[in-house]
Amino acid sequence: xxxxQINFLFTNSQQVHIDQGSVxxxxxxxxxxxxxxxxxxxxxxxxxxxxxxxxPDLVNLKVVNIKSDLSDQNLDVSTQVxxxxxxxxxxxxxxxxxxxxxxxxxxxxxxxxxxxIGWRVIYKNAKKIATxxxxxxxxxxxxxxxxxxxxxxxxxWLSGRQNRRDADEFILLISAxxxxxxxxxxxxxxxxxxxxxxxxxxxxxxxxxNCEDVDRRTNEQxxxxxxxxxxxxxxxxxxxxxxxxKRYSPSxxxxxxxxxxxx
Amino acid sequence: MIVIDVAxxxxxxxxxxxxxxxxxxxxxxxVDILEPKIEKNNIHEDFRIDFSKVALGVxxxxxEEVFGGLVRDGYSKKDLLKHITVVDxxxxxxxxxxxxxxxxxxxxx
Numbered sequence: 001x002x003x004x005q006i007n008f009l010f011t012n013s014q015q016v017h018i019d020q021g022s023v024x025x026x027x028x029x030x031x032x033x034x035x036x037x038x039x040x041x042x043x044x045x046x047x048x049x050x051x052x053x054x055x056p057d058l059v060n061l062k063v064v065n066i067k068s069d070l071s072d073q074n075l076d077v078s079t080q081v082x083x084x085x086x087x088x089x090x091x092x093x094x095x096x097x098x099x100x101x102x103x104x105x106x107x108x109x110x111x112x113x114x115x116x117i118g119w120r121v122i123y124k125n126a127k128k129i130a131t132x133x134x135x136x137x138x139x140x141x142x143x144x145x146x147x148x149x150x151x152x153x154x155x156x157w158l159s160g161r162q163n164r165r166d167a168d169e170f171i172l173l174i175s176a177x178x179x180x181x182x183x184x185x186x187x188x189x190x191x192x193x194x195x196x197x198x199x200x201x202x203x204x205x206x207x208x209x210n211c212e213d214v215d216r217r218t219n220e221q222x223x224x225x226x227x228x229x230x231x232x233x234x235x236x237x238x239x240x241x242x243x244x245x246k247r248y249s250p251s252x253x254x255x256x257x258x259x260x261x262x263x
Numbered sequence: 264m265i266v267i268d269v270a271x272x273x274x275x276x277x278x279x280x281x282x283x284x285x286x287x288x289x290x291x292x293x294v295d296i297l298e299p300k301i302e303k304n305n306i307h308e309d310f311r312i313d314f315s316k317v318a319l320g321v322x323x324x325x326x327e328e329v330f331g332g333l334v335r336d337g338y339s340k341k342d343l344l345k346h347i348t349v350v351d352x353x354x355x356x357x358x359x360x361x362x363x364x365x366x367x368x369x370x371x372x
Contacts, residue, residue, distance in 0.1 A: 175320030209323035
């Protein structure tokens with residue numbers, strides 16, 4: 001039977017479809033030419049296993065004794081397979097190993113890319129959650145200062161003469177709190193929360209206007225001024241929380257599967 | 264631009280509305296410091312009243328007496344709003360002063 005030229009891509013093993021008969025070492029000749037290269041390469045193609053074929057089957061061949069500088073290249077390799085009697089070689093085909101070899105390069109790259117994308121998504125999400133928590137902490141700090149201002153103001157305007165602190169002390173304490181409040185508001189503004197809802201001018205006026213005359217004013221006048229302050233303070237706090245909600249809307253689950261939760 | 268540094272030119276601890284409230288009152292600042300400077304330089308010049316070096320802050324009564332008092336002393340609201348700027352650490356005194364000038368003007372009518 002005549003030898004048949006087989007062309008296959010140079011990899012570590014190839015399969016040759018043999019119709020029938022057997023493929024043995026003597027029937028396979030060393031590689032006679034390699035792709036575009038003209039010089040002969042010191043290689044040998046041998047079957048991985050000896051097989052006697054009664055039905056069409058695949059025989060694995062492998063290339064051995066490869067020159068080191070070519071071992072990692074894809075080369076078109078030709079060889080000859082001399083079948084023994086009653087053997088015909090149908091065709092040569094690219095083996096699954098070839099596909100596997102291609103995929104073995106592509107899959108890690110795709111996998112690595114997916115990992116990088118995944119990590120980036122996780123990082124951005126974590127950063128968003130941390131920013132939201134920090135902003136909420138600032139808002140809570142501001143509300144705490146508002147509460148302290150309320151406490152000072154209520155005590156000043158409603159106390160009797162004996163329990164009331166001096167007006168200059170009151171102004172000193174209020175001014176200190178307002179300076180702290182101003183700096184917190186500036187930080188909050190940098191976090192894209194609209195702080196124009198906080199009216200420090202009005203708050204300052206209601207807290208301290210005519211505080212030097214508190215003992216000369218009637219209780220009714222003092223209560224009225226305090227009421228204006230408390231109203232303004234509550235409005236400022238509510239508006240601040242609204243602005244925070246606008247910036248960071250709460251998220252709820254769309255579907256409630258838990259019946260108890262529904263009830 | 265004529266700058267009046269309240270801390271250096273008047274007091275680091277201004278307090279009170281009238282002279283009876285203390286020696287660093289709003290009435291003394293307006294009558295003895297601010298109005299003479301306005302008269303000397305003409306109200307059509309720009310004035311900057313700087314509270315930023317004052318210790319902590321001043322009460323609303325002080326601001327109302329200084330700037331509302333200017334309206335009550337006959338200065339025009341238009342000139343005051345146009346030529347007077349107030350500067351401080353908290354950045355809301357200017358807004359408060361403009362409000363006091365408006366209110367004093369309405370009360371004067």
